Amino acid sequence: xxxxxxxxxxxxxxxxxxxxxxxxxxxxxxxxxxxxxxxxxxxxxxxxxxxxxxxxxxxxxxxxxxxxxxxxxxxxxxxxxxxxxxxxxxxxxxxxxxxxxxxxxxxxxxxxxxxxxxxxxxxxxxxxxxxxxxxxxxxxxxxxxxxxxxxxxxxxxxxxxxxxxxxxxxxxxxxxxxxxxxxxxxxxxxxxxxxxxxxxxxxxxxxxxxxxxxxxxxxxxxxxxxxxxxxxxxxxxxxxxxxxxxxxxxxxxxxxxxxxx
Numbered sequence: 001x002x003x004x005x006x007x008x009x010x011x012x013x014x015x016x017x018x019x020x021x022x023x024x025x026x027x028x029x030x031x032x033x034x035x036x037x038x039x040x041x042x043x044x045x046x047x048x049x050x051x052x053x054x055x056x057x058x059x060x061x062x063x064x065x066x067x068x069x070x071x072x073x074x075x076x077x078x079x080x081x082x083x084x085x086x087x088x089x090x091x092x093x094x095x096x097x098x099x100x101x102x103x104x105x106x107x108x109x110x111x112x113x114x115x116x117x118x119x120x121x122x123x124x125x126x127x128x129x130x131x132x133x134x135x136x137x138x139x140x141x142x143x144x145x146x147x148x149x150x151x152x153x154x155x156x157x158x159x160x161x162x163x164x165x166x167x168x169x170x171x172x173x174x175x176x177x178x179x180x181x182x183x184x185x186x187x188x189x190x191x192x193x194x195x196x197x198x199x200x201x202x203x204x205x206x207x208x209x210x211x212x213x214x215x216x217x218x219x220x221x222x223x224x225x226x227x228x229x230x231x232x233x234x235x236x237x238x239x240x241x242x243x244x245x246x247x248x249x250x251x252x253x254x255x256x257x258x259x260x261x
Contacts, residue, residue: 011209011256013104020075021099022086026246029214030099036083038228039076039235040100042213046070071240071249073098073215079225079234086236090219095243098217104209107256109175111186112203113147115168118196127187129156135191140168147171212253216243 020034047069050061077083089096113126115138123135126147131154136147148163151173160179165171175182183206190200217238226233242249 008256011104011107013102013209013211017104018100018102021101023097023099024094026097026214026216026243029097030101034075034077034082036078036080037075038078038231038233039074041074043073044069044071072220072237073217073240074223074235074237076226076228076233076235078228079232083234086219086238087222090222093218095241096217096219096238097243097246098215098238100211100213100215102211104211106181106183106206107209108205108207109180109183110205111173111175112165112170112205113173113186113188114170114201114203115193115198116201117199119193119198120195122193122195122198123191124193124200125189125191126151126154127189128154129184131156132189138193142169143167144171207255210253210255213250214248214253215240215250216246216248217241 020037020040021030021032022034023029023031046067048064049067051063051065052058052061077086086096115124119138120140122138124138125135126133128151133150133154136142136150144163144165144167148161151157151161151163152159157179160177161173161175163171163173173186183204185204186202188200188202190198193200215238218241219236220239221237223235223237226235240249
């Protein structure tokens with residue numbers, strides 16, 4: 001472990017950040033969205049137990065023992081035609097594939113300006129949130145620092161964006177601080193670029209905090225119908241199982257602020 005690790009800021013995710021999908025094959029993971037999920041409960045239990053021999057000299061348990069763990073997930077669905085489809089899976093004993101996808105805030109907010117088509121000289125401008133730079137003189141030796149100076153003069157930008165890249169571009173604009181999560185598109189205008197057939201393209205590249213949990217599941221039991229804040233609902237309990245063809249029982253994919261380090 002690193003002696004002085006870099007702290008990564010918390011990126012909380014709310015319920016509105018998640019989508020849920022249930023499909024019959026692992027190849028179709030993330031295809032069929034469940035639109036009326038009301039509650040989710042994931043539990044991984046029974047991993048360890050206490051070794052507690054009867055000996056009055058012992059003040060407590062002496063060690064731990066491995067148990068047969070249980071891994072389940074419960075979905076509370078509106079009991080409409082779609083929400084009752086797990087009943088068919090329960091009766092058939094088929095394996096289903098559940099995909100939980102969460103997308104949070106922007107963690108890397110970049111835009112790239114590429115000047116191509118053989119351009120060698122002339123002027124272009126950059127605009128952001130209603131403000132436009134003065135003409136920027138292009139040359140194959142135009143540095144990112146020069147572009148940054150012109151761009152940061154905009155009152156809508158200031159020091160909240162840095163520009164990097166080789167002389168002549170492409171130029172990568174990294175938005176930070178007050179603009180770290182602002183995905184407003186920058187625009188570029190060809191004022192008088194010359195040489196060849198000049199092109200001027202702006203590409204947005206935002207990376208979001210993501211959490212994805214993929215599971216192979218079998219419906220183990222339904223719970224009694226219930227009233228969930230006025231919605232007639234049914235809770236289905238799924239047992240997480242290993243699928244030999246897929247080669248897994250569950251997989252996690254997390255993208256966090258490490259990408260910004």
